[in-house]
Amino acid sequence: MIKEFFTIFRESENSFEGQKEGEKVLLLLRRHIFVILVPLTLFTLGALVPVVVGALFWSYLADNGWRELFLLVSSLWYLGFWLSIFYLLTIYTLNTVIITDRRIIDRDQHDFFNLKVSELHSDRIQDVSIHTNGVIETFLEFGDVTVQTAASERHFVFHQMPQPEKIKDLIMQITSSRHAGVKAAV
Amino acid sequence: MFPLEIIFNIAAAIAFLIYWVAAFIVLYHLTRFGIGVQPKRLAAIFLFGSLIFSALSIVLFMNVNITSLIPK
Numbered sequence: 090m091i092k093e094f095f096t097i098f099r100e101s102e103n104s105f106e107g108q109k110e111g112e113k114v115l116l117l118l119r120r121h122i123f124v125i126l127v128p129l130t131l132f133t134l135g136a137l138v139p140v141v142v143g144a145l146f147w148s149y150l151a152d153n154g155w156r157e158l159f160l161l162v163s164s165l166w167y168l169g170f171w172l173s174i175f176y177l178l179t180i181y182t183l184n185t186v187i188i189t190d191r192r193i194i195d196r197d198q199h200d201f202f203n204l205k206v207s208e209l210h211s212d213r214i215q216d217v218s219i220h221t222n223g224v225i226e227t228f229l230e231f232g233d234v235t236v237q238t239a240a241s242e243r244h245f246v247f248h249q250m251p252q253p254e255k256i257k258d259l260i261m262q263i264t265s266s267r268h269a270g271v272k273a274a275v
Numbered sequence: 276m277f278p279l280e281i282i283f284n285i286a287a288a289i290a291f292l293i294y295w296v297a298a299f300i301v302l303y304h305l306t307r308f309g310i311g312v313q314p315k316r317l318a319a320i321f322l323f324g325s326l327i328f329s330a331l332s333i334v335l336f337m338n339v340n341i342t343s344l345i346p347k
Binding site for chain 1: 290294297298300301304305308309310311313314317321324325328329331332335336338339340343344
């Protein structure tokens with residue numbers, strides 16, 4: 090039973106809330122890993138603060154009997170640090186674009202209690218374009234994917250997606266398959 | 276018990292309560308709304324780290340004698 094429980098860390102399906110019966114997830118997308126690595130790296134510098142303070146003032150803290158208090162404050166610092174790191178990772182992880190054989194769902198999680206979900210049916214897609222801006226995006230192969238709908242002048246932009254070319258091709262393949270009345274092969 | 280010690284204990288209890296409420300929100304979002312394997316793994320790592328850091332903080336909190344810090 091315990092073994093079965095741990096399979097969720099290896100074999101969880103890409104199922105989502107509101108998934109229709111028989112609807113197949115073709116692609117689950119998150120922003121490129123570089124997008125989260127930059128703030129995480131800057132944040133990690135914060136982990137050095139207690140180490141630096143301790144190294145500089147250790148003897149002073151010990152002389153005044155503040156060593157235990159300093160260690161307690163440092164551990165609380167690391168608790169806050171741990172929480173902040175995972176706050177960033179949670180927001181990053183929950184920002185997803187789900188491409189199914191029927192529609193595209195864009196989940197924009199701005200905050201824990203600030204979520205915007207947009208949905209786009211593949212038979213309403215008219216045009217897909219990509220935009221790679223700058224040296225980093227070009228070398229690391231990520232960029233914005235813009236999907237234009239037929240319904241109105243509305244368009245959807247998926248920011249900083251990895252391998253935008255592949256995404257564009259897949260969306261176009263799904264759209265043409267829907268128009269032709271056959272299922273997309275991925 | 277000296278009033279300062281009581282205040283110190285209450286402040287620590289409130290800090291832990293705030294931490295674990297925030298931790299619950301993170302864990303809830305990752306497990307409830309996360310899609311695929313990655314959020315579940317992150318939730319497990321976060322929970323494990325939170326327990327370790329909390330245990331460490333409690334041990335260090337027990338070692339602090341707040342009354343000895345007040346200048347006489």
